Amino acid sequence: MAISTEAAPAAMPAPIEKYLEHVRVERRLAARTVELYAIHLAALAQNAAAAGLALDQVQTAHVRRWMAQLHGAGRESRGIALVLSCWRSFYRWLGNEGLIGANPVQDVHAPKAARPLPKALAVDDAVRLAELHDAEADPWDEARDRAIVELLYGCGLRVGELVGLDVQPSGTARGWIDLDAAEANVLGKGSKRRLVPVGSKALEALAAWLAVRGDCAALEAAGLRDPGNAAALFIGRNGTRCSAHAVWKQLRGRSLKAGLSAPVHPHMLRHSFASHLLQSSSDLRAVQELLGHASISTTQVYTRLDFQHLAKAYDAAHPRAQARDEGPPAGGGSRRGNKNGHS
Known part of the structure; x- marks a missing residue:
């Protein structure tokens, strides 16, 4: 029997009613949380009844x-985890009450959720953001923010x-830029230092x-005379x-001014850095070093983005991938491969 996610029935077994009273009065859970608990526990009662079981016989x-039925019906892993959490808490309470052993x-x-792909910008969008000149912005702010974008995208730095x-x-610096050597010396995760090359645009x-960094009148007003x-x-x-939050805010506003379809956050530029390097070089080990990943398996997620890029290029350019006027191929399968994995 499929688990219902609709409203809970008006009457439920007494143990569930007592438990809901417990979370509402003693644990003081939010009304919406109690409502969701009621829905999940109603589903538990329905499944137990359909199997001819009392709740303490499950x-x-x-x-x-x-x-497994929930998963087969297409319920996401997170939703299944929430149902299990509710049921687990209910049976834990029954155990504390001495009603089950x-x-x-x-x-x-719950089944493990598929690891989501990192969000990266298209190359054209990343370049448009990096080349933005905001004529309406204060020149001091504009110079700083342009340098921030160039370093995030050009070096793949984390915002921290x-x-x-x-x-x-x-001796106390966490990181610095060596302009003569065109290198960034940064302190990454696990207090590991690495050198990252700085490109010509970022250097400019x-x-x-x-x-202009020391020319802002506001600095003098703040008492910072030197x-x-x-x-x-x-x-x-x-x-x-600058704080990480300030960089997030500045980058969000800058991406909207550049006309990008969605706000950009700092880590999206790091993802873009890695993805665009792989598209051009396919050197996974080099990208691992530049990003400062301890394990190459962390870097390998970008190969999936790279494959998506290649697949789109294939669909757009290859004569055997393009749609034809006569409609889809016989059998309705994808031109790049069918559900059985043939290609």
Whole structure:
């Protein structure tokens, strides 16, 4: 019997009614949460009744079968996990009340969700964002924000690595840019240092930012009379180091001004950096080093993005992939391969 996700019935078994009263009064859960609990527990009662079982007779095998039915019906892993969490909590409460000896849901887990692909920009969109010149912005802000975009996209830095950069290397610096060597020295995850090459466009943007970085009148008003001695490479108008939140906010606004279809966040530029490098070089090990990934399996997710890019190029360009006026091929299968995996 398929589990219902509609409204809970007006009357439910007494143990469920008592449990809902418990979470509503003693645990003080939100009304919406109690409502969802009621729906999930009503489904449990319906499945138990259909199997000819009392609630305290449900076994782990029954729960696994009902979850398999949910999965087969297309329910997402997260939704199944929420149902299991509710049922597990209910049976834990029954155990605490001395009404059952073992929790039948304890060792049942939702199927693992497929790892989502990272979101990367198309090359044209990334270039459009990097080349944006906002004539309406304050020149000081514009110089800083352009340098930020160039480093995020051109070097694949994490936002934490970016805001940790200092103007000059020192014993306490988390990272810095060596303009002469065209390298970024950053402190990544696990306190691991790595060197990342800085491209010509990023170097130009950095030089333009450094030329005006100490010229903001707001810095003097904040009492920072010699901003050239301040440690942070990227600072706000109060003279303090830019925060990750500030970079997120600036990048979001900049991407909308560039006319991109969706707001861009810093990690999307890191994903774009990796994906676009793989599209051009296919050198997975080099991309791993540039990103600072401890395991190459973390980097391999970008090969799936690269394959999507290649598949779209194939569909758009190859004469045997293009749709024809006579309609789809016989059998209705995909031109790139059918459901049996043939290609």
